[in-house]
Amino acid sequence: MRKKFKMLLLAIGALTLFSACSSTQSDIRxxxxxxxxxxxxxxxxxxxxxxxKKWKTTGKVAMMDTFTDGKVEGEFRRYYLNGNLIMRGYFKDGVVDGIWEDYYPNGKLIMSGYMRGHKKIGKWKYYDESGKLLGEVPYDQIPKEIIDINQTNLANFWKDIKSGK
Structure with a gap:
């Protein structure tokens, strides 16, 4: 009985927190x-x-995850400050499994492919900044400049998250 009461209190506290957060802009920090x-x-x-989670400076969504039974499940998204997607992927039972896409700040795809068990599998498509398909190869054969652009974009995203933008 005592355990059920604690669980009920935790659930009420979580619901109160989420209802309060949904009505106000949250601080990304x-x-x-x-x-x-x-x-x-x-x-x-x-x-x-x-x-x-919303960006403090723009009020636009920065991150979106769905949790089921304590694990990330289904689609997750991360967004640039301008509101465009930076990345999107899928989880199954808390593990990356499915389509994975990374985007340029202008909203065009950088690369897309499939992941299973946190591993990149099969051929990946990669694009220039205008959205033109440049090739389709295994991930480890994507040109370094495309990988570098993607890594820089992700590093800047996480820097902005940590800075509280």
Missing amino acids: GEGNQRALAMAASKTLKKPIIYE
Whole structure:
């Protein structure tokens, strides 16, 4: 009985937190704790919980994850400050599994392919900044300049997240 009461209190606290966060713009610096609470709430409540974080400076979505039974499940997205996607992928039972896409700041694809068990599999398509398909090869054969652009974009995204933009 005592354990059920604690679980109920945790669930009520999580729901209160999420309802408060949904009505106000959140500060991206608190991302880690709120994301962990969403993960825990999905396990406690036994239903999917969508975690969404907004950029403080623009009010646009920065991150979106769905948690089921304490794990990332289904589509996840990350966004540039301008609102365009930076990346999108899929999880199954907390493991990357499915289509993976990375984008330029202008919204055009950089590369796309498939991942299974956190590993890049099969052929990946890569594109120039105008969206023109440049090739389709195994991931390890994508030209270094395309990989470098993607890594720079991701590094800047995480730098902006940490700075509280």
